[in-house]
Amino acid sequence: MPKALSLKYRPSKFSDLIGQDSVSQTLSLALELNKVSHAYLFSGLRGSGKTSSARIFARALQCDKFPTSIPCGECESCKSALNNTHMDIIEMDAASSRSIDDIKDLIEQIQYKPAYGRFKIFIIDEVHMLTPPAFNAFLKTLEEPPEYVKFILATTDPLKLPSTILSRTQHFRFKKIPNSAIATHLKRILGLENVKFEDEAIDLLSRNCGGSLRDALTLLEQSIIFSKENVTLQSVSSMLGALNPSIIEEFFNNILTKNDSKIDELLLEFESYEVENIIDEMIIFLKNKMLNKDSKYHIIIIDRFFRILGEAKNMLSLNAESSFVLLLMTLKFKESLNIEELDKMIARIEQEILQHNNAPNLQDSKNTANQIQHIESTKPIESNNPESSINHNENIATQDSKDSQDSIVKSKFEQLIDKIYNRDYMLGELFKKNYSFVDFKDSTLTWESKANEKDKEILKKYAKVIKELVCEVFGANTKIKAANLPTTQDSKQPNNEPEIIKDIESIFPIIDKKVFRDENRS
Known part of the structure; x- marks a missing residue:
């Protein structure tokens, strides 16, 4: 009866392993130098070669030609190991044999020496499935087994293993195969x-x-x-049930050429596939275009498309309707092409500023002589004072510095909004709609809130996330406070806190109240 390909072409020596060169080299050297530990832990993705490596390692330990990293395949030990009939190579599935009684049976087997092999080798697959009592019963034996016992543990989830198990084994991490x-x-x-x-x-x-x-x-x-x-x-x-890559290429070509009728046809065809798979194929397509440096796909265009695909993935994670996400994504693709490239925009703006500065002002030309004469006749004595000139220049420099600093802080607030968008698209929309930047000084970010009661309830759930992102952008010790909105004389209540402070505190309870009260008194 023919074997399945996964069994027929299963690795029989370390050189047959695919994509695990570092693991193969280390285990091979350990065998050849006869520096074998008493316990090993193999962790990694399913199908990455953990169990195959464990069997190769066990077969090499039992081979008549030991120490060697390449089992001969001819001795009785190798043949019985290949047929999974070797009495001293015991495989145990911890997913089905996970109780403390199963571990007690294993410990009892350890007391007996190998039947005819060099070692008694225990291969425990999916070891993370053992119960906590089973782990505790296993610890002492794992730490100090008899010299003829070797343990090879395998798992797909090493994070679930107790640290006491990890510290008693040599841990080999199997990588995802390229x-x-x-x-x-x-x-x-x-x-x-x-x-x-x-x-x-x-x-x-x-x-x-x-x-x-x-x-x-x-x-x-x-x-x-x-x-x-x-x-x-x-x-x-x-x-x-996957989308043909040629259809993805046709879709993007029509986006670039703005062929709306063909795009609509392809959107109808896309409805037969999962939107998640379509997005994944689009990402792979754009990645290949970027690596191949296709002239039609400028890096700025690819960057915009990647951002749109990322936003679409976030929307799908929030259970948005898939056909709507696909349509919105397509509209954003088309709209992104209408935005000029950044370098062209900068060059155009610089040119406009230069032309504006060089343009002659006719009215000023007519009055130039009169202005000069008037200035000379009415020039104040203080203008000859160098200190006055210095103060004037300092004021100009201070104003320029303040404008520059304000611009930087505002850009940081925009960066905060982008980070919230990246974390959660809907939350980003809600935050941008309800909050506007006011000021940032003394490690205190001031903003203005326009949130209604419904929005407040939603924002309150995400207060910790927003506070975390604020500290990430503006600094770890940043405090948040609300701007003091103008109120009418009739609505002032000297003995109570302003309503705006209560409003913000209801959404962000972690804010330092003292900041608001001190600011309000001032």
Whole structure:
């Protein structure tokens, strides 16, 4: 009976592992130098090679040619290990055997020496699934096992492991396998299987496996059957329900040429696919254009498109209606092309300023002689005083410095709004609508609120997030306060706090009340 591709092409030595060079090298050297630890922990994404590495390592330890990093595959130990029948290589699935009783059984087995192997090796998969009592019972044995016992633990979630377990093992982190390495491996297997294929189809398969080689081999086997021994881009796209990359390219080309009728047709076609997948394919397409430096896709245009796609992803995470998100995203794509490039805008503004400064003022020309004569005749004595001139220049410099500082602070407030948008699009809209910048001095940010009761309730839920972003932009010790809005004489209440302070405090309870009260008294 034919084997599945994931089993047929499972690595049998460290050199067969894909995308895990550092792990392979370290384990190989440990075997060759006979510097083997009593316990190892392999963590990483599913299908990244953890269990395969554990089996190769165990087989090398039991091989008759030990110390070696390459099991011979000919001795009885290697053959029985390959067939998963070696009595001294015990595999345990912690997802199903996770209780303290299971660990007690394991500890009892440890008391007996190997039947015929060099070591007694325990491979515990998904070790993070053990219960807390089981972990506690396992600690002492894991720390000081008999010299003939080796532990190899594997997990997809090392963060769930107690620190006491992590400190007792050598931890090897298996990386996510790059798409390019997966594609190369799949092409090699298709060559061995004598199956025709298109490179674009293999690239699409490698992108849809999430960095897991086992998932990639499963998809490859499925695509071979579906496409009848000829793996094409069309067949793989149809099998996966994925959007053909050529349609994405056609969509962006029509965006750039502003072909609205064709864009509408493509939007109808997009409705057959998941919007999340469409956005992911668009990101990959733009990334490739940026790396290939396509002249049609200027870096500023790509940057704008990326921002729009990011906003669309945020909206989908808030359960926005997918077809609306897709339409809004398309409209933003088209609108972004109407904005001039930043460098062109700067050059144009500089040119306009220069022309304005050089333009002759006819009225001033007519009165120049009279003005000069009048100034000479009425020139005050103080004008000859150098101190007066210095004070005048200092006032001008101070005003310029203040204007520059105000501009910088206002830009920081805009930066704050952008950060809130990036964190949560809807929250950014709400914040921008209700808050306007007033002043920033002495580590205190002053703004004006126009929030109604409904908006206040929403903003109150996100007060901690907004405060965190304020401190990130303006500094860790920044306080927030409200501007003192003008009130009528009849509404003044000298013994009570202003309503605006209560308003802001109801939304941001973490604000220092003393700042408001002192400011109000002044």
